Amino acid sequence: MTERVVDVRGLHVTLGEQPVLHGIDFHVDAGEVVTLLGANGSGKSTLVRAVAGLVPAAAGDIALFGRPLRSFREWRRIGYVPQRTTAAGGVPATVKEVVASGRLARRKPFVPASRADRDAVTRAIDLVGLADRTNDGIDTLSGGQQQRALIARAAAGEPDLLVLDEPNAGVDIRSQEAFARSLRTFVASGRTVLLVLHEMGPLASLVDRAVALDSGRVVHDGPPPGRADAGAHEGQEPGRAAAARAAAGMTEDLTPGHGAAGVPDDHPHSNEEQGGPFGWNS
Amino acid sequence: MELLNYDFMQRAVLAALLTGLAAPAVGTYLVHRRLALMGDGIGHVALTGVAVGLLTGWAPVWTAVVVAVIGALAIELVRAHGKASGDVALAMLFYGGIAGGVLLTGLAGSTAATLNTYLFGSITTVSQEDLVVIGVLAVAVIVLSIGLGPQLFAVCQDEEYARACGIPVRLYSILIAVMAAVTVAVAMRTVGLLLVSALMVVPVATSMQLTRGFRATFALALALGVAPSLGGVVFAYYVDVAPGASIVVFALAGFVLAWPLGTAVRRARRRRRTNGEDPRVTGVHVPTEEHPHQHDDECGHPAVEHGDHTDYLHDGHLHAAHGKHYDEH
Incomplete structure (x- = not known):
C-alpha cells in the first residue's frame, strides 16, 4: 500500500501553439527514484514542469500525494530544482540567502525566520558540501556548486518529493558525485525523487525506474537501461526499489512525529531533536 | 543649523x-x-x-x-x-x-x-x-x-x-x-x-560594490540613499539649484568613490577564498568520528546496499565498514 506520490493520466500539454506532450500516463510511488530520459525536445522537462504546476495541462489529470493539482496546496512537500540558468539577479546574493528561499513554503509573511528555519538552511548547505561558502556570493561559485546550492534550496524545505530538472547538465564530475552522494542520503531516508537526466552518470546505481519519452510519448517504463535486470517486463520491481522501500519503512521511525522507536537505546547520539533537511536527526 | x-x-x-x-x-x-x-x-x-x-x-x-x-x-x-x-x-x-x-x-x-x-x-x-x-x-x-x-x-x-x-x-x-x-x-x-x-x-549600484549579500546591499543602499538626499537638499538651500540635480550628482559621486574601493575589496576576497569542499560530500576517504556502535543486520539502523557493500543510515550519515572503523559514505 505505497502512496502514489505523482499520478499523471492522459496528460496533454501545449506550449504556445506547439503540442509537446500527447497523452502521458505516468506515476511515481513513495520511496522510488524515477528518472525521465529522452532526447532534447522529447518533452521530459515539460513533464516535470507540469508536475511542479509551472505549465498548465491542456487535457488530462495530474495528482500529487493523492490530490488533484488544482486543489493541491501543500507545496512544502515538494522540493523543485529548476534547470540551472546563468541569469542571476541584478543584486548579489549569498549562498545562505538563496538557500533560505527554500523555507518560504513553510513561512508566513512578516514573520522572521525561526530557529528551525535557520537550522534547516545550515543543514541543507552542509548536505551539498558548501558549508565553507555559506556567506559567499552565489555568483562566485562554479556552475556545479551553483547547481548544488539550488539542490540545497530545495532540500531546506524538507520536502517529501524532490523534483530535479537536469541536475547534472554542465556540471563538473566532482559536483556530480557530490550530488549523487547527497541524493543517496535523501533516498535512504525514504523520500521520493523524480529527476530528468540527459545521461545517468554517477546516479545510475540510484535509479529504480526509468521512463523514456520520445516526441511527447512514453516509449519505455521499467528498469533503467544498462542494468543487469533491464529487459524485465514492465511493472516488475527492481531489487533496489524494494531495498529502498524497506529502508523507507524503517527510517519513518526516525522522523519527528513517529517517535524514536527505531533507534537503539545504547545509541551514542540518539536524540529526539527536530528533523534535518530530510527528516533525520543530527 | x-x-x-x-x-x-x-x-x-x-x-x-x-x-x-x-x-x-x-x-x-x-x-x-x-x-x-x-x-x-x-x-x-x-x-x-x-x-x-x-x-x-x-x-x-x-x-x-x-x-x-x-x-x-x-x-x-x-x-x-x-x-x-x-x-x-x-x-x-x-x-x-x-x-x-x-x-x-x-x-x-x-x-x-x-x-x-x-x-x-x-x-x-x-x-x-x-x-x-x-x-x-x-x-x-x-x-x-x-x-x-x-x-x-x-x-x-x-x-x-x-x-x-x-x-x-x-x-x-x-x-x-x-x-x-x-x-x-x-x-x-x-x-x-x-x-x-x-x-x-544609484545607491543600490554603489552598495553592490562593497557587499556580498542581498540583505547587506539593501541596508547599505538605504544609508547611501539618505546621505545624498539630505546633502543635496542642504546644498540646494545655499546654492539656488533644483535639489534633484544636486541629490543625483552627490549619489553618483558616491558611486565613483566606491568603485575602486569595491574592486580592491573583491580582489582581496578572491585571494582569501579557499575553494573549500566538504570531503564527506565530494568523495574523498573520510573516517567517521569516534564511533563505538557496531553496525550489523540487527542493529536497527536502516541498511542500504551500496555497490559491493552495505551502508547503514545513522543520524543522517551513511556509514560503511572499513577495516576497524567506519567511513562516511
Missing part, C-alpha cells in the same frame, strides 16, 4: 529623509529583477498625473499616485506577458506620459516653471499636507519592503522557483510595481519625476 529654523526647510529635510529611505528600498528589488529603468518609466507617466492635478485643482501628489499606479500596473502587465513587442509598448507609454503631462499643464494655464518644480524637485514647495502624504506612503513602502523581504527576494531572484513554492508571484509582482509607483509620487517634490529613478538605482 540655522537653516532648520525655516519651516519650509524642516519639511524639505524630512521629505528628503523619507525619499532617501523609500527609493533605494524599492530600487533594490527593481535592480535585482533587472527592472532598473522601471522607475524612470513610471516617473514619465506620473507627470500626466501631476498635470491632471493642476488642471482639476486636486492635490497633484494624489493624482500623481493614482496615475503612476495605473502606469506601473500597465508596465507590469506588459512585462509579465513577455511579448517581444513589449519594449515598444513601454516606450510609447513613456512618451505618452511626458507629452500628456506637458499638454495638460498647458491647458491648465500653468507655466513651464511650475512643471520644473515637479520634474526636478523644489525644496520650497513641500506643503504641510504634502508632507503628511509623503510620510504615510514612504513608511508604508519601507515597512512592506522589509517585512515582505524574503518573499519579494524570492520572486525577484527566481520567479519560477517561487511559483513552485506556492508563493503568489503575480500578487508580489504587482506589489513591487505599486510600491515603485508610490515611491515616485513620494519623491517628486525632492528629486523630481525625471531623476527619481536615479535615487532608486
Whole structure:
C-alpha cells in the first residue's frame, strides 16, 4: 500500500501553439527514484514542469500525494530544482540567502525566520558540501556548486518529493558525485525523487525506474537501461526499489512525529531533536 | 543649523529623509529583477498625473499616485506577458506620459516653471499636507519592503522557483510595481519625476560594490540613499539649484568613490577564498568520528546496499565498514 506520490493520466500539454506532450500516463510511488530520459525536445522537462504546476495541462489529470493539482496546496512537500540558468539577479546574493528561499513554503509573511528555519538552511548547505561558502556570493561559485546550492534550496524545505530538472547538465564530475552522494542520503531516508537526466552518470546505481519519452510519448517504463535486470517486463520491481522501500519503512521511525522507536537505546547520539533537511536527526 | 529654523526647510529635510529611505528600498528589488529603468518609466507617466492635478485643482501628489499606479500596473502587465513587442509598448507609454503631462499643464494655464518644480524637485514647495502624504506612503513602502523581504527576494531572484513554492508571484509582482509607483509620487517634490529613478538605482549600484549579500546591499543602499538626499537638499538651500540635480550628482559621486574601493575589496576576497569542499560530500576517504556502535543486520539502523557493500543510515550519515572503523559514505 505505497502512496502514489505523482499520478499523471492522459496528460496533454501545449506550449504556445506547439503540442509537446500527447497523452502521458505516468506515476511515481513513495520511496522510488524515477528518472525521465529522452532526447532534447522529447518533452521530459515539460513533464516535470507540469508536475511542479509551472505549465498548465491542456487535457488530462495530474495528482500529487493523492490530490488533484488544482486543489493541491501543500507545496512544502515538494522540493523543485529548476534547470540551472546563468541569469542571476541584478543584486548579489549569498549562498545562505538563496538557500533560505527554500523555507518560504513553510513561512508566513512578516514573520522572521525561526530557529528551525535557520537550522534547516545550515543543514541543507552542509548536505551539498558548501558549508565553507555559506556567506559567499552565489555568483562566485562554479556552475556545479551553483547547481548544488539550488539542490540545497530545495532540500531546506524538507520536502517529501524532490523534483530535479537536469541536475547534472554542465556540471563538473566532482559536483556530480557530490550530488549523487547527497541524493543517496535523501533516498535512504525514504523520500521520493523524480529527476530528468540527459545521461545517468554517477546516479545510475540510484535509479529504480526509468521512463523514456520520445516526441511527447512514453516509449519505455521499467528498469533503467544498462542494468543487469533491464529487459524485465514492465511493472516488475527492481531489487533496489524494494531495498529502498524497506529502508523507507524503517527510517519513518526516525522522523519527528513517529517517535524514536527505531533507534537503539545504547545509541551514542540518539536524540529526539527536530528533523534535518530530510527528516533525520543530527 | 540655522537653516532648520525655516519651516519650509524642516519639511524639505524630512521629505528628503523619507525619499532617501523609500527609493533605494524599492530600487533594490527593481535592480535585482533587472527592472532598473522601471522607475524612470513610471516617473514619465506620473507627470500626466501631476498635470491632471493642476488642471482639476486636486492635490497633484494624489493624482500623481493614482496615475503612476495605473502606469506601473500597465508596465507590469506588459512585462509579465513577455511579448517581444513589449519594449515598444513601454516606450510609447513613456512618451505618452511626458507629452500628456506637458499638454495638460498647458491647458491648465500653468507655466513651464511650475512643471520644473515637479520634474526636478523644489525644496520650497513641500506643503504641510504634502508632507503628511509623503510620510504615510514612504513608511508604508519601507515597512512592506522589509517585512515582505524574503518573499519579494524570492520572486525577484527566481520567479519560477517561487511559483513552485506556492508563493503568489503575480500578487508580489504587482506589489513591487505599486510600491515603485508610490515611491515616485513620494519623491517628486525632492528629486523630481525625471531623476527619481536615479535615487532608486544609484545607491543600490554603489552598495553592490562593497557587499556580498542581498540583505547587506539593501541596508547599505538605504544609508547611501539618505546621505545624498539630505546633502543635496542642504546644498540646494545655499546654492539656488533644483535639489534633484544636486541629490543625483552627490549619489553618483558616491558611486565613483566606491568603485575602486569595491574592486580592491573583491580582489582581496578572491585571494582569501579557499575553494573549500566538504570531503564527506565530494568523495574523498573520510573516517567517521569516534564511533563505538557496531553496525550489523540487527542493529536497527536502516541498511542500504551500496555497490559491493552495505551502508547503514545513522543520524543522517551513511556509514560503511572499513577495516576497524567506519567511513562516511
